[in-house]
Amino acid sequence: MEFHFLGTGAGVPSTKRNVSSLAIRFLQCNGSVWMVDCGEGTQQQILRSSIKLSKLEKIFITHLHGDHIFGLPGLLGSRSFQGGITPLTIYGPKGIKAYIEQCLSLSNTTLLYPLSVVELEEGIIFEDKHYSVQCLLLEHVMPSYGFRIEEKAQSGELLVDKLKEKGITPGPLYKKVKAKEKIQLSTGEWIDGAEFVGPEVPGRIVTILGDTKPCEAAVKLAVNADVLIHEATFSIENQEMAHQYGHSTAYDAAKIARNAKVKTLILNHISARYEGKSHLLETEACEVFPNTYIAHDSYIHTLLRSKSS
Numbered sequence: 504m505e506f507h508f509l510g511t512g513a514g515v516p517s518t519k520r521n522v523s524s525l526a527i528r529f530l531q532c533n534g535s536v537w538m539v540d541c542g543e544g545t546q547q548q549i550l551r552s553s554i555k556l557s558k559l560e561k562i563f564i565t566h567l568h569g570d571h572i573f574g575l576p577g578l579l580g581s582r583s584f585q586g587g588i589t590p591l592t593i594y595g596p597k598g599i600k601a602y603i604e605q606c607l608s609l610s611n612t613t614l615l616y617p618l619s620v621v622e623l624e625e626g627i628i629f630e631d632k633h634y635s636v637q638c639l640l641l642e643h644v645m646p647s648y649g650f651r652i653e654e655k656a657q658s659g660e661l662l663v664d665k666l667k668e669k670g671i672t673p674g675p676l677y678k679k680v681k682a683k684e685k686i687q688l689s690t691g692e693w694i695d696g697a698e699f700v701g702p703e704v705p706g707r708i709v710t711i712l713g714d715t716k717p718c719e720a721a722v723k724l725a726v727n728a729d730v731l732i733h734e735a736t737f738s739i740e741n742q743e744m745a746h747q748y749g750h751s752t753a754y755d756a757a758k759i760a761r762n763a764k765v766k767t768l769i770l771n772h773i774s775a776r777y778e779g780k781s782h783l784l785e786t787e788a789c790e791v792f793p794n795t796y797i798a799h800d801s802y803i804h805t806l807l808r809s810k811s812s
């Protein structure tokens with residue numbers, strides 16, 4: 504699983520940071536891509552990355568502020584223009600459907616792929632055999648959501664050496680063993696498949712939050728996450744202003760990470776006022792939660808599956 508930070512700035516683009524967008528590439532699922540937010544200029548950022556629009560399957564919009572959605576209509580049109588034909592689903596707050604329909608219809612943009620738009624309500628919003636996605640409302644100056652992506656646990660590996668000791672070689676029996684069935688061997692002996700399969704490999708948990716001041720929902724979404732991606736619009740010296748505008752400081756984000764017992768915290772949505780000194784935000788967060796990174800545009804963070812335990 505790779506996180507491609509396409510835009511890491513807050514509010515307006517700067518020469519160093521574009522406005523919000525994050526792409527997640529699922530290496531084990533054919534390189535399919537999900538996106539969280541799509542600020543203006545996201546297409547340019549994609550051109551500078553290894554992300555392919557044709558692989559994009561889902562877009563999650565945290566909230567309707569312009570720096571999170573003004574890149575969306577253009578990106579949808581380009582995906583069609585470039586020959587994308589596979590379905591795309593957009594999840595976003597109430598109003599996202601009208602926004603997309605109006606933009607596409609007024610600009611006479613036709614999409615040659617099926618587009619579904621789902622307006623969010625708190626709870627599980629997507630589930631398949633690989634992943635589930637849950638959303639909760641955060642605390643911002645307009646409805647803003649956070650997302651928790653949970654990967655399903657993978658069944659353990661076949662214990663091939665142990666099978667060989669029983670004289671079981673690769674073949675149709677392996678499938679039954681993997682399914683943990685009870686099997687009678689040609690010798691008449693019964694074996695329990697479960698004893699020949701290693702422990703389950705736990706799935707990864709990733710939490711990505713929209714704009715928010717510190718809140719309980721943030722902790723709930725982030726509990727035991729492998730990676731928490733949290734806004735850090737301001738530093739602690741501007742905490743009062745941060746909270747007034749529904750934002751967090753780097754210090755706030757670190758406290759959420761510590762309370763939720765996450766493994767890694769990545770800060771993004773950085774105000775342009777910290778250009779050239781964003782490392783100060785990292786330092787501020789590290790004092791509370793040492794395993795903190797600060798994202799920059801084009802930063803890629805890779806999260807491997809943990810070993811079975």
Ligand SMILES: [Zn+2]
Binds near residue numbers: 566568643714
């Ligand atoms: Zn906002």
